[in-house]
Amino acid sequence: MIQISLTINGEPLSASVDPRMSLVDFLREKLSLTGTHVGCEHGVCGACTIHIDGVSARSCIALAAACDGRDIRTIEGFDCDERMSAIRAEFSAEHALQCGYCTPGMLMTAYDVTTRFEKLDEAGIRREMSGNLCRCTGYQGIVRAVQNVFAAEAKE
Amino acid sequence: MKAVSFEFHRPASLAEASDVLVRYEGDARVLAGGQSLMPMLNLRLVRPAAIVDLSALAELKAMEVSSTEVSIGALVTHSALEFCQESGVTFDILRYVAGGIAYRGVRNRGTIGGSLAHADPAADWPSCLLALDAKVTISGPDGARQLSIADFILGNFTVALQPGEILTSVHIPLLSAKARWGYYKHTRKVGEFAEAIGCVIDDEARSVYRVVAGAMSTPAVLLSLLAKDTQAVTLDSIRHALGAAAPSVEGRHLHFHAAAVMRALQTGARQ
Numbered sequence: 246m247i248q249i250s251l252t253i254n255g256e257p258l259s260a261s262v263d264p265r266m267s268l269v270d271f272l273r274e275k276l277s278l279t280g281t282h283v284g285c286e287h288g289v290c291g292a293c294t295i296h297i298d299g300v301s302a303r304s305c306i307a308l309a310a311a312c313d314g315r316d317i318r319t320i321e322g323f324d325c326d327e328r329m330s331a332i333r334a335e336f337s338a339e340h341a342l343q344c345g346y347c348t349p350g351m352l353m354t355a356y357d358v359t360t361r362f363e364k365l366d367e368a369g370i371r372r373e374m375s376g377n378l379c380r381c382t383g384y385q386g387i388v389r390a391v392q393n394v395f396a397a398e399a400k401e
Numbered sequence: 402m403k404a405v406s407f408e409f410h411r412p413a414s415l416a417e418a419s420d421v422l423v424r425y426e427g428d429a430r431v432l433a434g435g436q437s438l439m440p441m442l443n444l445r446l447v448r449p450a451a452i453v454d455l456s457a458l459a460e461l462k463a464m465e466v467s468s469t470e471v472s473i474g475a476l477v478t479h480s481a482l483e484f485c486q487e488s489g490v491t492f493d494i495l496r497y498v499a500g501g502i503a504y505r506g507v508r509n510r511g512t513i514g515g516s517l518a519h520a521d522p523a524a525d526w527p528s529c530l531l532a533l534d535a536k537v538t539i540s541g542p543d544g545a546r547q548l549s550i551a552d553f554i555l556g557n558f559t560v561a562l563q564p565g566e567i568l569t570s571v572h573i574p575l576l577s578a579k580a581r582w583g584y585y586k587h588t589r590k591v592g593e594f595a596e597a598i599g600c601v602i603d604d605e606a607r608s609v610y611r612v613v614a615g616a617m618s619t620p621a622v623l624l625s626l627l628a629k630d631t632q633a634v635t636l637d638s639i640r641h642a643l644g645a646a647a648p649s650v651e652g653r654h655l656h657f658h659a660a661a662v663m664r665a666l667q668t669g670a671r672q
Binding site: 249263264265267270284287288289291294297300301302303305306307308310311313352357358371372373375376 | 402403404405407408409410432435436439442443444452456480486503504505506507509510590591592625666
């Protein structure tokens with residue numbers, strides 16, 4: 246077992262982990278933070294997207310043992326975040342989810358995209374969101390939701 | 402799936418990392434960004450006895466620019482290169498290529514050294530760095546040595562690292578101000594591994610003209626037979642040069658890869 250000390254959603258935490266345990270399994274199985282979903286487990290679908298040290302990353306292809314000293318933020322860490330609230334509202338308004346499996350990852354990526362860029366056209370949004378797969382919606386609502394977030398921020 | 406059980410080491414120095422690797426006699430894998438290794442572990446394509454995590458080695462995360470070359474630490478991420486603030490043609494191509502690798506979440510973690518040492522023929526850096534005539538520094542139990550990309554990448558997923566050796570940095574000669582470049586990769590979806598890559602560096606001031614075809618069934622090759630006169634280049638002449646450089650690429654594949662090279666020429670060096 247490997248001893249790690251890290252920050253999860255602002256709270257310092259120490260734990261002992263099996264070397265082979267992925268970060269997403271650690272979050273879900275050991276910390277019961279089940280908001281982050283496990284999809285493909287090989288870095289393709291984006292369902293497990295979280296933030297490591299402030300930037301988006303796939304938690305299924307990060308080892309928990311290698312996250313000693315890291316600052317981890319999961320979807321649960323955005324409960325009271327203004328921007329994330331706006332993104333969630335737009336996802337609801339635009340029917341940007343159906344089964345909801347991809348949604349936590351979509352929201353985390355949408356947050357990264359809307360933080361990183363001042364504005365993006367539709368093609369740019371599709372390119373930036375391309376690392377997250379949705380098998381229900383056909384992406385139209387997701388793209389519109391992100392467009393609406395950009396539009397609302399441009400007005401402010 | 403889940404990875405097999407393995408030991409985990411995070412050495413505090415390069416020497417210690419080499420020692421650990423030697424101790425496992427080739428049965429340990431080096432972890433840089435893990436964006437290729439972790440999928441392979443989860444799919445059980447690799448079942449190592451140990452993982453040696455390099456993330457504590459700060460010296461592998463530095464980038465230094467001299468008057469003649471840029472040295473990029475093996476642990477510099479694709480994202481760091483994509484948003485690198487240095488000016489110059491060399492950094493234009495590095496930014497462009499880095500920005501086209503996989504997806505945001507992967508670029509934030511994946512590293513240039515990890516990608517090279519993994520030597521996936523469909524990855525961007527092996528082709529791009531061959532065209533840029535880069536060298537790698539390797540550190541091991543017997544000291545450090547330098548190799549060209551062509552000497553480092555021996556085959557698909559196979560590199561010249563000996564037991565205990567670690568790729569520590571990549572050295573790229575700086576292009577002159579008027580150098581031109583072209584990079585084209587064919588993918589069916591944004592962020593996928595390439596199905597064909599063409600990369601062209603035309604730096605007349607330094608008498609450098611290098612055309613590379615990559616993402617083939619063999620490691621990337623330099624098309625040394627291709628005429629320097631880019632206006633005279635045709636799909637046929639590219640096919641001929643490619644066939645000579647990579648004899649195992651045949652039929653429609655030959656045409657497909659020649660087309661990627663042609664598009665690299667058209668997007669950049671053939672203006």
